[in-house]
Amino acid sequence: MTIVVLGATGHLGRHVLAGLKRRGVPAADITAAGRDLSKLGDQNVRAVRVDYADAATVRAALRGADRALLISGGDFGRRVAQHAAVIDAAGAAGVALLAYTSTPHAAGSGMAMAREHAATESHLRDSGVPFTVLRNSMYLDILTGQVAPRAAARGVVEGASGKGRISPASRAELGDAAAEVLVGAGHAGAVYELGGARSYTMDDVASAIARWSGRHVEYRDVPAGDYRAMLVKQGMPEKVAEIFADTQLGIARDEFYVSSGDLTRLIGRPSRTLEEALSRTATSGSSG
Structure with a gap:
């Protein structure tokens, strides 16, 4: 069985490769397919x-592939057409299963x-290609590697997500779950909601960071427009800042809350909590 991981050069992709190897592939x-092979x-x-x-x-990468994983791209505004081209290429290549993040x-x-994800999923369903959708929640690594060090230094986590x-x-x-789908049976047609077993408000996140760092840390909720302006002031492009601010409103609506248990079932073990992940992270800010 030949497996192609599209987007393998990113952080998630490298974990998928490791999961495939652990499963004896x-x-x-x-x-491994990606833009920067270095x-x-x-x-x-x-x-x-x-x-x-x-x-x-x-098309060249998928030629002869039995199964493939399409890790969603980061080219916001152009992703639907790009993803559709990948799906169509998978169909032309006769791929037996295409998983999508x-x-x-x-x-x-x-x-x-x-x-953009919904449009891609729709194209996937209409394509006739056997598929599995992996709906990945927020990366814990972002909280431990980016949010926590900054919050510990500044004493505040800012956002517009309210009590979401x-x-x-x-x-x-999540990479391990993708690898399991790629090598396992019975996943065609499945849509998996993948999130950690424990959920948090941003107040909870701030409290966990405070305990980890030994410093006072609080969550400060701001209007989405102010949050967007803050990101732009920090150097983020305006279009990207708009997406991030909109995502905060999605969090406020519980759109990153997952209670399916799908992740635990796929990987065969409980997912790591924020507290456990922080305990493996040096307070200097290096990610664990």
């Missing part, structure tokens, strides 16, 4: 350069970001 049967390091797998915007590279509750979400809940899971766990 020979390195010769794994193709990020793969010494993976000892077949490496192919792929750009979702270049359909010819996608989406966002929680994509079909009913009000977030602008989720609309998130169900974060680590990239390692």
